[in-house]
Amino acid sequence: MVMRLAALFGALILGWAxxxxxxxxxxxxxxxxxxxxxxxxxxxxxIDSMLAKSYVxxxxxxxLTAYDQDWQLICMLCTELPTLENGLAVPETLADGxxxxxxxxxxxxxxTWGDGAPVTSAxxxxxxEVGRHPKTGVSDIEAFRRILSxxxxxxxxxxxxxxxxxxxxxxFGLELLPAHIERARFEADPAAxxxxxxxxxxxxNPGLAFGPYKVVxxxxxxxxxxxxxxTWWGAKPAFDRITVRVIxxxxxxxxxxxxxxxxxxxxxxxxTIDQALAFEKRHGARYDISYKPGLIYEHLDLNLDNPxxxxxxxxxxxxxxxDREAVSERLFAGRQPVAHTSVSPLDWVHDPETPTYAYxxxxxxxxxxxxxxxxxxxxxxxxxxGERLTLELMTTAGNRSRELVEQVLxxxxxxxxxxxxxxxxxxxxFFGETVTKRKFTGAAMFAWLSSPENTPRSxxxxxxxxxxxxxxxxxxxxxxxxxxxxALIDAIEVELDRPKRKALWARLQRLYAEELPVIPLYxxxxxxVLPKWLTGLRPTGHQGTxxxxxxxxxxxx
Amino acid sequence: xLTYVAQRLTESALVLLIMSFVVYGLIGLMPGDPIxxxxxxxxxxxxxxxxxxxxxxGLDRPIVERYLNWLGAALQGDFGYSxxxxxxxxxxxxxxxxxxxxxxxxxxxxxxxxxxxxxxxxALRPRGVGDTAINLFAFAGISLPPFWLAILxxxxxxxxxxxxxxxxxxxxxxxxxVQVQYLLLPIATLTLATIGGILRFVRAATMEALRQDYVRTxxxxxxSERQVVxxxxxxxxxxxxxxxLALNFGALFSGALITETMFGYLxxxxxxxxxxxxxxxxxxxxxxLLATLTTLLANLAADLCYTWLDPRISFR
Numbered sequence: 001m002v003m004r005l006a007a008l009f010g011a012l013i014l015g016w017a018x019x020x021x022x023x024x025x026x027x028x029x030x031x032x033x034x035x036x037x038x039x040x041x042x043x044x045x046x047i048d049s050m051l052a053k054s055y056v057x058x059x060x061x062x063x064l065t066a067y068d069q070d071w072q073l074i075c076m077l078c079t080e081l082p083t084l085e086n087g088l089a090v091p092e093t094l095a096d097g098x099x100x101x102x103x104x105x106x107x108x109x110x111x112t113w114g115d116g117a118p119v120t121s122a123x124x125x126x127x128x129e130v131g132r133h134p135k136t137g138v139s140d141i142e143a144f145r146r147i148l149s150x151x152x153x154x155x156x157x158x159x160x161x162x163x164x165x166x167x168x169x170x171x172f173g174l175e176l177l178p179a180h181i182e183r184a185r186f187e188a189d190p191a192a193x194x195x196x197x198x199x200x201x202x203x204x205n206p207g208l209a210f211g212p213y214k215v216v217x218x219x220x221x222x223x224x225x226x227x228x229x230x231t232w233w234g235a236k237p238a239f240d241r242i243t244v245r246v247i248x249x250x251x252x253x254x255x256x257x258x259x260x261x262x263x264x265x266x267x268x269x270x271x272t273i274d275q276a277l278a279f280e281k282r283h284g285a286r287y288d289i290s291y292k293p294g295l296i297y298e299h300l301d302l303n304l305d306n307p308x309x310x311x312x313x314x315x316x317x318x319x320x321x322x323d324r325e326a327v328s329e330r331l332f333a334g335r336q337p338v339a340h341t342s343v344s345p346l347d348w349v350h351d352p353e354t355p356t357y358a359y360x361x362x363x364x365x366x367x368x369x370x371x372x373x374x375x376x377x378x379x380x381x382x383x384x385x386g387e388r389l390t391l392e393l394m395t396t397a398g399n400r401s402r403e404l405v406e407q408v409l410x411x412x413x414x415x416x417x418x419x420x421x422x423x424x425x426x427x428x429x430f431f432g433e434t435v436t437k438r439k440f441t442g443a444a445m446f447a448w449l450s451s452p453e454n455t456p457r458s459x460x461x462x463x464x465x466x467x468x469x470x471x472x473x474x475x476x477x478x479x480x481x482x483x484x485x486x487a488l489i490d491a492i493e494v495e496l497d498r499p500k501r502k503a504l505w506a507r508l509q510r511l512y513a514e515e516l517p518v519i520p521l522y523x524x525x526x527x528x529v530l531p532k533w534l535t536g537l538r539p540t541g542h543q544g545t546x547x548x549x550x551x552x553x554x555x556x557x
Numbered sequence: 558x559l560t561y562v563a564q565r566l567t568e569s570a571l572v573l574l575i576m577s578f579v580v581y582g583l584i585g586l587m588p589g590d591p592i593x594x595x596x597x598x599x600x601x602x603x604x605x606x607x608x609x610x611x612x613x614x615g616l617d618r619p620i621v622e623r624y625l626n627w628l629g630a631a632l633q634g635d636f637g638y639s640x641x642x643x644x645x646x647x648x649x650x651x652x653x654x655x656x657x658x659x660x661x662x663x664x665x666x667x668x669x670x671x672x673x674x675x676x677x678x679x680a681l682r683p684r685g686v687g688d689t690a691i692n693l694f695a696f697a698g699i700s701l702p703p704f705w706l707a708i709l710x711x712x713x714x715x716x717x718x719x720x721x722x723x724x725x726x727x728x729x730x731x732x733x734x735v736q737v738q739y740l741l742l743p744i745a746t747l748t749l750a751t752i753g754g755i756l757r758f759v760r761a762a763t764m765e766a767l768r769q770d771y772v773r774t775x776x777x778x779x780x781s782e783r784q785v786v787x788x789x790x791x792x793x794x795x796x797x798x799x800x801x802l803a804l805n806f807g808a809l810f811s812g813a814l815i816t817e818t819m820f821g822y823l824x825x826x827x828x829x830x831x832x833x834x835x836x837x838x839x840x841x842x843x844x845x846l847l848a849t850l851t852t853l854l855a856n857l858a859a860d861l862c863y864t865w866l867d868p869r870i871s872f873r
Contacts, residue, residue, distance in 0.1 A: 042643040142603045200643040220642050221823050222726050247821045251708055259715035259723040433588030
């Protein structure tokens with residue numbers, strides 16, 4: 001009787017709506033459901049920098065310029081990339097006698113906001129006004145301060161007057177704001193703009209989008225639904241609707257994929273590499289799983305104020321004692337290649353001649369002997385003063401990949417007589433206090449996310465060492481101070497000649513490898529779990545998300 | 558009685574005030590601030606950017622000054638904006654509060670409705686087959702980690718059988734049937750996770766009541782077992798059970814973090830957790846104060862219940 005009642009109840013519930021209504025039917029054509037692990041805190045392009053926001057916005061709008069899948073700078077909203085050669089960029093002398101530049105962009109003639117208003121130079125001027133206003137909460141205000149003025153040439157053409165001329169003079173990924181919607185909100189109270197922006201108060205306003213899609217529904221913390229934007233001038237995208245669902249737990253994310261509640265897991269914000277490898281073993285036949293190493297640089301920052309690590313011989317011994325190829329192969333099936341410098345091999349400025357450190361434990365032992373760590377007791381080296389060769393290794397607690405790597409490193413270093421104590425902390429404490437205030441005493445394992453040809457000013461220049469005196473500003477957490485490195489960074493930024501710049505980059509990489517303020521580990525890869533019917537998605541490997549080319553994705557169902 | 562209730566409500570207001578300061582202080586004392594987190598993920602942010610944003614968000618001011626500013630605004634009904642959601646705090650919290658009350662309330666009622674008869678049955682037949690089976694079930698419920706239970710249920714009902722959605726919220730405008738489908742697995746997880754504790758408590762309280770003199774007297778008077786259990790045992794056994802239920806009632810409003818995370822359910826638990834980690838002071842504070850308030854009110858209600866359950870108890 002009880003079983004009968006249960007069966008009846010079940011049938012009633014399950015029959016009530018049918019599978020399509022609850023999203024169990026994975027075969028609905030012309031809709032794509034993407035699973036990601038983070039919800040954007042805002043959709044305003046200028047406020048906060050979050051990968052989830054970039055992922056969604058790339059479908060609804062386009063930056064002025066961007067790096068494409070082949071890492072070439074291209075126009076997205078503009079019609080022609082300004083260069084010194086084509087005359088759209090010209091050096092100019094500023095009022096104070098310094099050298100500046102004038103860079104002219106023409107907005108695509110068909111670019112139109114979703115409500116029918118054209119995208120114009122007025123939007124560029126307004127974006128600059130918002131971006132440079134100190135009270136709007138724009139995170140990267142310095143980029144806007146570099147723009148001294150915006151000159152309107154005509155409705156679709158404007159010139160940025162910049163306070164200097166650097167090699168990246170035309171790489172302005174400016175994200176235009178719709179002045180016809182946002183200006184009144186901004187001018188009413190700039191300090192309250194971040195709370196009043198239509199991107200958050202009316203996210204489904206079509207006037208906020210000019211890309212292939214527009215937002216039609218947003219449920220904070222849950223999902224964002226996008227529909228085709230009729231004013232998009234480019235290729236017609238394959239899907240009528242796209243739903244971006246946020247499932248923060250990666251195990252639940254996998255279960256949702258398997259149950260058909262989502263069609264794919266975004267590589268940018270999805271499962272970790274070890275989860276993807278395990279998933280591939282079990283379900284590889286049903287999905288296309290691809291791995292793209294990119295600009296996420298996993299490394300060990302060494303605290304050079306530690307007397308042990310201040311000795312370059314010890315730093316070299318540390319890297320020579322590590323079999324990083326074995327780590328990459330055994331833990332990540334070779335999907336995350338070994339890093340030899342902070343410059344990605346995919347970047348055009350990467351120098352393949354940079355010295356590398358293969359696994360040579362005997363050479364490591366010799367260097368440690370040379371550095372005075374000769375006496376071995378209980379397998380650990382000591383110096384003449386009787387001090388143990390002990391280092392602390394820290395990373396973010398709960399990050400399974402990093403914790404696995406830590407254990408392997410610990411055992412490899414132990415082989416050459418270096419004792420390593422692991423002390424991990426929650427990410428909140430690790431990044432909020434320990435790393436930023438240089439409270440790690442030995443090595444800190446974490447990653448940097450950069451862009452193509454990103455000069456390491458904030459991480460390697462001497463004046464970027466955080467301290468109480470500079471209110472813990474800067475990201476040179478190792479405390480690396482090297483006059484040649486400072487000069488190289490300064491020279492690279494203003495060198496416009498590509499071959500000359502490449503030579504400077506080569507010297508920078510060589511110096512980095514020689515001085516070893518950081519032990520490079522590997523380039524993290526994004527794992528894309530896609531249905532077999534989805535084609536045209538090309539991972540970039542840099543910070544530009546795959547959704548910047550959403551119109552190239554094809555539905556093969 | 559009215560004097561007692563008024564006194565308790567005044568005490569509750571004082572506790573809330575103290576809690577607001579403690580919670581604000583604890584969040585403020587956590588290492589780092591939202592700007593540190595932004596800096597660590599964005600190498601392009603300059604020290605000047607960081608300083609400007611700290612000033613903009615008021616993070617450069619002493620914590621007591623920030624608290625007093627917040628309190629002044631809150632007393633005027635302005636609970637501020639959520640930094641993580643870019644919307645007014647109440648606009649973020651109220652829908653989640655509704656979701657949590659629905660999820661936790663149904664799970665709580667179901668757990669209680671199942672635990673009560675099962676606990677009494679087990680107490681009446683200690684060490685019998687039924688008692689052993691019920692105890693086994695209770696301990697399994699207590700021992701199983703909710704995240705693992707959730708994954709098992711998802712794999713079985715969403716992946717293998719394809720009967721229910723693996724998680725998320727019902728689409729806006731969905732019918733009752735669809736909403737029930739989305740709720741079934743989270744409710745099942747929460748019910749199984751909480752039923753064990755309540756069941757063991759009911760069983761222990763009932764066994765204790767069964768040993769009392771008044772039960773022997775009732776039986777000696779020739780009352781049937783049903784009359785003894787429902788008329789005397791259950792009523793007395795309920796007093797400690799009501800205390801436990803009242804303490805658990807606060808969870809109705811503070812949410813179930815693990816279950817909400819596993820099922821992508823938009824409830825209070827996840828909102829408060831994210832707010833604390835993301836230094837969203839306004840959201841975390843109001844969320845935690847709501848949980849505190851409901852716990853205090855539930856305990857007041859429990860105290861009032863005692864007089865109904867046991868007329869010997871009175872308020873002075």
